[in-house]
Amino acid sequence: MVVCGPTASGKSGLALALAQRLHAPILSADSRQVYCHFDIGTAKPTAAERQWVPHYLIDICKPTETLTVADFQDQAKALIQRFQCQEIVPLLVGGTGLYIKSIVRGMRIPRVPPQPELRSQLAYLGQQLCYELLRSVDPASIQKIHPNDGVRTLRALEVFYTTGLPMSAQQGESPPTYPILQIGLDCLEPTEPSRDSLTERIRIRTHQMVKQGFVAEVEALCARYGKDLSLLKTLGYQEMCQHLAGELSLEEAIAQTTLHTRQFAKRQRTWFRADPTIEWFDADHPDLLEQVWQRIQIFLENIGSKA
Structure with a gap:
């Protein structure tokens, strides 16, 4: 099963609740959470959350290394096969569309590392x-x-x-033979920009990251790996680097991060909406968990009847 959607839509929280009900592990599909030490700015699951539910494909690569889509696909497929042998249905959760597509569509990717x-x-x-x-x-x-x-x-x-x-x-595709349910989580498109709940979620999360020590995390990463590290030029980290360099005030860095994250979420929406097999749910619905749980129950019953 897959839980996908734009950033800050609540995927992690929903996935944690579902995983606890299903007694299932979570496979992260986030292209930055694979890197060690990039924690707060990538909204990585906390230590407590990882104790509640086993998480995989997090902290599997050094920031100085490159994890290709092919590398991710190999590791994810191996984990899925392992859990299937144990009759466990894992949850693939994240917002990196290419990671998810590599599994769901069985993309054939040339195994050529960067030269x-x-x-x-x-x-x-x-x-x-x-x-x-x-x-x-x-x-x-x-x-x-x-x-x-x-x-x-x-x-x-x-x-x-x-x-x-x-x-x-x-290239090409070799879709897996096992059934897949894709749950898409998003906030309904607003009729007025001022009522865009996803933008508000992004704003709140950015402020929370700063309170959790995001600036100190970036400062430590710069000291450890140097300011030219490519990952420090990604969303959120670049703005905080500019703040540390005196180019932006903290308030300006937060505002820029919020703006750029909103733009990124829009691109994610476009990517995921192009897939007609994703079943969408309103992230703001008060009964979201029960709605998704009912759909999962139907999915599992159908699998059982065909077994």
Whole structure:
């Protein structure tokens, strides 16, 4: 089962309640919670919450390392298979759409780790020439990559020159054979911007993070890994780094984090809404837990009847 949706929509709280009822573990599908020491700014489950319910795929990578989608997929699939052998249905919970899609749709991902030296050599040629190179070696990928998309162009060339095969020939989907229920959690789109409850949730959570010691966390990370660490340029951490550098007041950093998180949530909404198999529930509904629980009961009964 999956619990997904935009940031601050209440996924973690709902998942904890469901996991306790189901006696099920939670598999995190968050691309930043996989990294150690990035805790408050990623809204990582607390130590107490991890005692209540076993959590997996959290703190599995050093901040100086890179966990690819393929790496995540391998570890998540292995855990799911393990729990299935124990007749346990785990909960895949998070807002990283690509992580969830890699499991639900069974994406076939080229197992090619980043090649910094090769990327540097290709980038030196310029995007226009790289795009023409890609057209000659992998014309199918050209149909999906914009001429100005340097990141995806380099990745496609990287895969080709590393494996000798076009990336388009190594992609596709092999959906899992087991049934999947996807629960989408979101706040209803407001008729007036001032009544957007998701924005209010984001604002409250950002203030809570600061009260929990977010600034001190960022300061410690800068001291330990240096200010150029790529993860420190991500949502929330970048704004707090600017505050520590004297570029923003704390109030301005909080306001910028809230704004940028809202923009990020909008992109998440767009991603998840494109999947017609997700069943949506109103995060603000007073009987949310019971509504979702009833749907899960039907899902489990259907699985049992087909067993």
